[in-house]
Amino acid sequence: MSGIDATQIVLASRPDGRPTTDNFRLETTSLPAISPGQLLLRTDYLSLDPYMRGRMSGAKSYAEPTPVGGLMEGSGVATVLESKHPDFREGDVVLARTGWRTHAVSDAAGLRKLDDTLAPVTTALGVLGMPGFTAYSGMKMIGKPKQGDTVVVAAASGPVGSLVGQIAKRAGARSVGIAGGKEKCAFAKSMFGFDEVVDHKSADFAQQLAEVCPKGIDVYFENVGGAVWQAVLPLLNTYARVPVCGLISQYNSFPAGDSQALLAQTMHTVLARSLTLRGYINSEFAGELYPSFLGEIGGAVASGEIRYREDFIDGLENAPVGLIGLLEGNNFGKLIVRVNVR
């Protein structure tokens, strides 16, 4: 097979605050014919994740920013269309860093073959992939929930929060979720077994949270920041653990100057309650924990003991709108773009 035309989405410009569709550009590019050791991939599913907002910014974080004009980064589930690599054959389904494109040429670095006999391949983008491992490793290495603890997590219906809540329950802890809107709260409670779910859009959210945490909070899994953190802070118990895996509320913009003394209050509480705040990227723990994650959570997903929710968008061209909505909290579960499947 000679080269193939691929559609891709690049970063047209850096967003100032909330991204708009103008920050993205759809392009057609011609892929070269593959060389020995390479594969031609067809992207079936593309994962949309909050970290993508960080790559769109110019500031260096734990990863380099995407250059303007560069391909939007991302992971996908892909089918091997053609292989000149000894370990893969046509028809294999793999997890790959495809980026936001319909087809990609790969040298097989970092590819993982997927098996759909235990769970659908899309779970490799969610509950059995990076988001799931983020929840699992943060809880195992930092949160360390114990019998009787109260564990609180926001974005409770999403791929990270929903697994945090279920891991808390498996450890014998009470799980308290936070989500936006009544419908999402009810869904998170019934679907993922949270003991309580509080709506952060309620006017008396902080009071409601305090009421459902009468014994305080022992583990707060931080993935949003902002107003939720302000409500959680006074409820944290001595020696509480705070894995910090995300701060989606401040990805589009830092809060304005009305955050009077907020840092001083946070630091005071860190000191007065002997708190542990620990930022992390899931990859830090992959070497140590990934096999046990796939064993434990993979088994529990296969048996139905652990539940998950996936939301689908059709067509690569709709990925920008999907990501913008994700940052606003519009989706319920793991957000996935169907690229070459319908």
Next chain:
Amino acid sequence: MSGIDATQIVLASRPDGRPTTDNFRLETTSLPAISPGQLLLRTDYLSLDPYMRGRMSGAKSYAEPTPVGGLMEGSGVATVLESKHPDFREGDVVLARTGWRTHAVSDAAGLRKLDDTLAPVTTALGVLGMPGFTAYSGMKMIGKPKQGDTVVVAAASGPVGSLVGQIAKRAGARSVGIAGGKEKCAFAKSMFGFDEVVDHKSADFAQQLAEVCPKGIDVYFENVGGAVWQAVLPLLNTYARVPVCGLISQYNSFPAGDSQALLAQTMHTVLARSLTLRGYINSEFAGELYPSFLGEIGGAVASGEIRYREDFIDGLENAPVGLIGLLEGNNFGKLIVRVNVR
């Protein structure tokens, strides 16, 4: 011996911001004759420490606030004047929670006999007491300096900071101190062997700090907060550890509303650099570490390998001015009031 008159200092009113001498009141009180199991103590030396500001406030922190009209809390070195307790005899010198008073009746709970053959008894209030153990336990349990690390600590000439710097050096790390004023910086460098000491009163303090930390910061021992934290934050390396043992810059008052987005920046850095922030009170680690602290640091003090500095004030009546000055950073070393010794 029948009862004795004691002079004491009580909390006259709660300070609003920086304490003034009006917040304290000197009183004379008559102590009862001691009963079986009790001791009469004469306070020789009283320790002044930043935590005392916290007790003067109404807000509950890790300890209950001192009631208005109540005795100012504190530890002292005391001599046993009279004993009806089998474990102590007249003339014994002890470490005791005397409070701010010239004499005290004790039931011996928490008393520790002091031996001045290895080091002066006043060291039990500083390098071989609570401040020293705060430095030791925070570094052993949280900071964990390694060969080649850069360790930064503020209040570098004080009892905690000076030992943090020396423990860093013993671990093979570079030690960078922060202190207020040229004289104090020069003193900290020559006395405690800091590789560099930066003056936080310099107009270009943050830039100077960056220049002396060309490889970033691996351990920041937080005892001040505020502007120093702002200067440290961008220099913290991935996986940096931040033991939080004090925040003296915000004890008198939280900063005003110009702290725009500071909390968001801190949380962003916690996430982006996988930082560990851990608040602690030294007592958390006492059971596990106090014997090794006394062995290791006690031995090194006796041999002269570890150095310390004590500043003295004469007379209990001058303790309020001493504490007020301590909170302003006026003292160089461990601040001690000579109560019944001259």
